[in-house]
Amino acid sequence: MADATATMTMDKGLDHTIIGESTKSFIDGQKGVLEYVGIDIDSLARESTFEETTFLLWNDRLPDADELDAFTNRIRSQYDLPDGMWDALRGLPHDAPPMHVLQTMVAMLAAYDADCDVQSREAEESKAIRILAATPTIIANFDRLRRGLDIVRPSADDTMAESFLRMLNDETPGTATARALDVCLILHADHGINASTFATMVAIGTESDMYSAITAAIGTLRGPLHGGANERVMRMLQGIDGLDAIEDFVLGRLSRKEKVPGFGHRVYKAIDPRATYLKTFAESIATETSNLELFKMSRKIEEIMESQVGAKGIHPNVDFYSATTYFSMGLAIDLFTPLFAMSRNAGWAAHAMERLEDNRLIRPRCQYTGPHGVEYRVDA
Numbered sequence: 001m002a003d004a005t006a007t008m009t010m011d012k013g014l015d016h017t018i019i020g021e022s023t024k025s026f027i028d029g030q031k032g033v034l035e036y037v038g039i040d041i042d043s044l045a046r047e048s049t050f051e052e053t054t055f056l057l058w059n060d061r062l063p064d065a066d067e068l069d070a071f072t073n074r075i076r077s078q079y080d081l082p083d084g085m086w087d088a089l090r091g092l093p094h095d096a097p098p099m100h101v102l103q104t105m106v107a108m109l110a111a112y113d114a115d116c117d118v119q120s121r122e123a124e125e126s127k128a129i130r131i132l133a134a135t136p137t138i139i140a141n142f143d144r145l146r147r148g149l150d151i152v153r154p155s156a157d158d159t160m161a162e163s164f165l166r167m168l169n170d171e172t173p174g175t176a177t178a179r180a181l182d183v184c185l186i187l188h189a190d191h192g193i194n195a196s197t198f199a200t201m202v203a204i205g206t207e208s209d210m211y212s213a214i215t216a217a218i219g220t221l222r223g224p225l226h227g228g229a230n231e232r233v234m235r236m237l238q239g240i241d242g243l244d245a246i247e248d249f250v251l252g253r254l255s256r257k258e259k260v261p262g263f264g265h266r267v268y269k270a271i272d273p274r275a276t277y278l279k280t281f282a283e284s285i286a287t288e289t290s291n292l293e294l295f296k297m298s299r300k301i302e303e304i305m306e307s308q309v310g311a312k313g314i315h316p317n318v319d320f321y322s323a324t325t326y327f328s329m330g331l332a333i334d335l336f337t338p339l340f341a342m343s344r345n346a347g348w349a350a351h352a353m354e355r356l357e358d359n360r361l362i363r364p365r366c367q368y369t370g371p372h373g374v375e376y377r378v379d380a
């Protein structure tokens with residue numbers, strides 16, 4: 001039987017396949033460089049805000065002051081949820097995984113958008129703004145509801161980071177904590193065609209809508225090989241009986257060929273620049289919040305991993321030190337990945353809108369290895 005795939009190259013993890021051109025993020029995995037639209041991640045983390053970085057990713061340039069004001073106001077005008085969505089949020093089981101809650105609620109936003117099926121750059125950007133703006137409201141208030149607390153509506157005076165923290169804790173966040181979260185949002189905003197961004201592109205590539213594309217991405221980010229690793233890192237740290245137990249723990253895992261969460265990356269073979277930044281961050285916030293032991297444990301895991309598998313290019317990734325950072329901020333562990341999604345909304349939408357400018361349906365093949373001509377017969 002003729003098999004058209006016989007002459008094609010198998011690339012199971014798409015490691016060697018380029019699926020298009022992009023101006024959004026550049027990664028040099030050998031040198032540990034990450035740039036958004038040509039600007040080094042370090043400069044953005046020091047100088048920018050999450051809102052400004054989002055504008056950059058969506059427009060391929062930084063905004064001037066008036067443009068940033070207008071963009072920020074557009075986001076803030078969409079912080080609140082339609083009444084029916086508040087009711088739905090209240091009705092969800094309190095033990096539901098927050099990533100599933102987020103995925104459900106983002107899909108629900110589509111039901112409240114009369115322009116859901118309008119396909120233009122402007123319409124897609126409006127949808128992306130709704131998703132971006134509603135995400136902190138959804139995550140923070142689901143956490144409140146499951147703690148038996150009343151909802152706190154968002155304030156249009158807040159940045160996204162401030163808004164999330166104010167709703168979560170029902171108090172004005174400290175400037176340093178809000179800025180720390182803002183920097184984390186910048187660092188996680190985009191990262192080339194990672195698994196969840198690819199999911200976004202597969203969905204938008206069918207000319208489906210932004211809500212469908214981002215719900216696909218949220219489900220993909222949740223996996224422990226991707227964004228779900230930050231939760232795994234924290235649970236691993238909590239499961240180790242102090243600094244003295246670390247060496248045996250790590251060596252034991254490696255000898256059983258079990259992966260250590262928060263290490264390794266498909267693209268980076270040098271240290272992930274986001275991890276370098278987050279490490280400094282984790283140390284200062286852990287010190288301020290009496291979680292230094294946690295940071296020291298992370299450092300020791302890193303040291304042992306470096307001596308054992310560093311030469312193979314396995315180093316800490318973005319998830320390793322973000323776990324200590326978020327935990328020290330007082331966040332529940334199962335909110336770590338939703339926070340990642342809150343930030344990555346920016347990158348998902350950037351790539352979806354970029355793809356629509358020059359779209360081609362994504363439709364790979366697989367090599368069929370099953371039988372042919374099998375007779376239809378059901379045994380009695």
Ligand code: ACO
Pocket residue numbers: 013194224225226227229257258259260261262263264265266267309312314317318319
């Ligand atoms: N701990 C120990 N060994 C590892 C790790 C790790 N975290 N990661 C990779 N390796 C080893 C593998 O065992 C394998 O060894 P071998 O050649 O002796 O068989 C080798 O490195 C290659 O690993 P692969 O899994 O084939 O590499 P791949 O490019 O597919 O993996 C991945 C990348 C999935 C991120 C992997 O490193 C991993 O599972 N890490 C742990 C989970 C994690 O932290 N994910 C978050 C990634 S960042 C992000 O998505 C936001």
